[in-house]
Amino acid sequence: MSAYNAAKGAVTNLTRSLAMELGEKGVRVNAVNPSFTLTDMTRDMAEDEALVAKFRERIPLGRPGEPADVADVIAFLASEDARFVTGVNLPVDGGLSASNGQPRQA
Numbered sequence: 001m002s003a004y005n006a007a008k009g010a011v012t013n014l015t016r017s018l019a020m021e022l023g024e025k026g027v028r029v030n031a032v033n034p035s036f037t038l039t040d041m042t043r044d045m046a047e048d049e050a051l052v053a054k055f056r057e058r059i060p061l062g063r064p065g066e067p068a069d070v071a072d073v074i075a076f077l078a079s080e081d082a083r084f085v086t087g088v089n090l091p092v093d094g095g096l097s098a099s100n101g102q103p104r105q106a
Contacts, residue, residue: 060095
């Protein structure tokens with residue numbers, strides 16, 4: 001897991017650095033940081049009901065992501081609507097990154 005986390009940190013800093021370097025050329029550089037998203041790659045995880053339940057407890061929106069959830073954010077960032085957005089590492093995680101690790105309270 002440490003190599004995976006180090007790679008994510010590298011993407012975060014690369015995104016910021018490239019935004020600084022390329023901004024004067026009109027190039028915007030952003031990254032999307034999804035959490036648990038239902039894809040072929042996460043099929044094994046999605047089939048583990050106990051694991052999915054743990055994620056649901058920590059994700060404020062109460063569900064794993066769908067590919068369309070991530071794709072829509074990418075489409076926004078690539079659009080003219082995001083023309084003044086650069087250097088952003090945008091979580092697409094249903095609020096998971098806002099969590100302090102505790103399950104939602106009733």
